[in-house]
Amino acid sequence: CGSSTSEPIRIATKNGKVSFIKVSINGVDGEFVFDTGASITSVSLDFANKSGLKLNPKIQTANGSSYAFNSHSRKIQVENVDMGSGQIIVLQNRESLGKYDGLLGMNIISRFDIEKTTNEWVLKSKY
Secondary structure: OOOOOOOOOEEEEOOOOEEEEEEEEOOOOEEEEEEEOOOOEEEEEHHHOOOOOOOEEEEEEEOOOEEEEEEEOOEEOOOOOOOEEEEEEEOOHHHOOOOOOEEOOOOHOOOOEEEOOOOOOEEEEEO
């Protein structure tokens, strides 16, 4: 995959609320929800267009009510760690992600050793 860093990534958690992380796809920075319940990283259609993702034929998402495109990024960076490339789902519905650019899913999160403490997630690159 990508390059490692000696410093772990720390993501604050607050009373069970959503945690956020800076993610860059193809060089375009965004604010993503850190979502260990999501299988695949997903982005809004606007963010996909900004980051130059190629949109492949539609796929239906698990909730059955929204349609999405399958895509693949050339480069994904989580905070300061280059994660290489990866699959991305592009959601058409603007409301799907609220004010966020995307959800960081387990296809990328699993590339880290993860520790959950009371106040934060600690991610250390496996590579």
